[in-house]
Amino acid sequence: MSSKPISNKKGEFKRQSSSFREIISADHPIYKPATGRYWLYVALPCPWAQRTLITRALKGLEPIIGCSVVHWHLDDKGWRFLEAGGEKTNGRHWFDIAGGISSANLNTSTSVADVANNAHRLLIDGTDEPHYGYKSLSELYFKTKPDYNGRFTVPVLWDLQTCTIVNNESSDIIRIMNSPAFDEFVGEEYRQIGLVPQSLEVQITEFNSWVYDKINNGVYKAGFAECAEAYEKEVTSVFQYLDKLENLLDKKYTGLEAKYGKNNKDKILARYFVIGDTLTEADVRLYPTIVRFDLVYHQHFKCNLATIRDDYPRIHTWLKNIYWQHEAFQRTTDFTHIKLGYTRSQPRVNPIGITPLGPKPDIRPL
Template identity: 55%
Template structure:
């Protein structure tokens, strides 16, 4: 996710996303970045969908005690992402089972009343930088490369040994986590899962390609459009591809009903082969944000997921309620406050809508 001072809009008013810069990997054969417990650290925003997918994968793979996490404040100002001040840190912060160093994944009935953009609630608004006590994510980038001149994005996968960034491209970070290089250190209580099985890899890649451009990034191209013509084109494209997802899930659901009965069909509802894959992980952060944020804030309001896409909504509810790795990594306070308070060009008054309520329907 970009800081708002670095939006890359073209002359026609369309939003252009800049490519990530650090693109290394971790493997036993790598000359520098070799797998080890406690060597690597993940810097994230709980609001950012790109960072969210890395948190989900880290949890699914049982790596919460292997790779640490620091969480930036939900409000992004003109200087980008910031941490809570070190002097405001507290001992004995709440510890989520998924290792958020104090940031619970709960939502509240009225999370915005009286909350200032500069609020400092340890373990609620974010965390300190646990490693260097930096104030800004930008300081990590300059530590890795003093001449760095691009955006200061999250997620960041950091190497504590060489004190540099391994990778800041979320799609590659989740493949590093899934690759098996950390499996020997993983929590044995977490059931092993391969999110990229070889027999489904080509299908996963195909889904990821059009979901990324038209849905994950499509909502941004709609929300950051700077002309009516561009906006209408982009929002229509988003819903065309959301409908495509709905069609896939409808077929999968009907097949599951025939196989398992209506009572159990929804719990088998995934994008491919009745099994959780990387395709689901990459889609979820966008869809879970769709009704609470993108409908209003990014003007993706031709329909809600809940009201217009029955099977996509069932898929979302299945992941959210039936898998802690999704539920516990979803923080609606951060999501809603970040988007509505951090983009004054989109929402000048910074008013945060209260709905929908409940955010995700019961399963």
């Protein structure tokens, strides 16, 4: 997501690097583990932010690290919070209060200006900022660094004690959440979850590096390309790497079928993850892109050589399995925010701001 993507002279999209890269640990001079001290700011259309929400849920950190959700609409001033209503949202999630949000709420006749000005739909379109009453995400950046001159991106991991950004890089934030830093505050069942087991670390790192460049960021490079040549190069590459992923998952699936028997679907699906036989960081980092693919990247980012649902059966099964069997993924996926966020916040890509109705359903049943 970005209201004004940055591209170089060749019309290629270049992602800015993150500015705040501290960690939280008992040895850190400032950022010590504590409960209630840190706060996460996210946008639900954003795939990078979703990684942090998934990890926070998987590691049992929802009661330890609170969260605010910006309005799904990004404009030239950046992300904004909703104005607080009578009810205090402090420490709760938009989905705890508003419940699940389905595409039934998608009002396709609303204009861009209407939705941007609509501050009343607290807990549906987002949440307020409960600590300082900030209206905009940029205020967190300026509070940390008054002369900050980068982009105001989500996710942001914030320290309520020093009033500074600890980290605004999702790949770091999920490692912080996965580290033992918060172990003393969560139950044994969460302590045991290690998303980067030592035995698989090399494989996970290798997988993450091409998935990041060719798939997670690849769709942005295609969608934000400012000339046909750059677009064609990137979109071709996206599908080459989806093919690679499909092959990898095909080997995985047929291996599991050979081991457990073709009809033993439950046993197979319980072990059907991209690396190893358990859920790892590799699944967490891949999922936000794949779940958005048919919905927004296919049409909005012109990644339309194929769809996941009709052309990549192994990736599709992996996606449906993760979504339907793992509630941390399902609960943090808001299809309405995703569709509206992309299609109405990027006027260079979609100047009229009409949100396509399809595809239906958002995700097929398992």
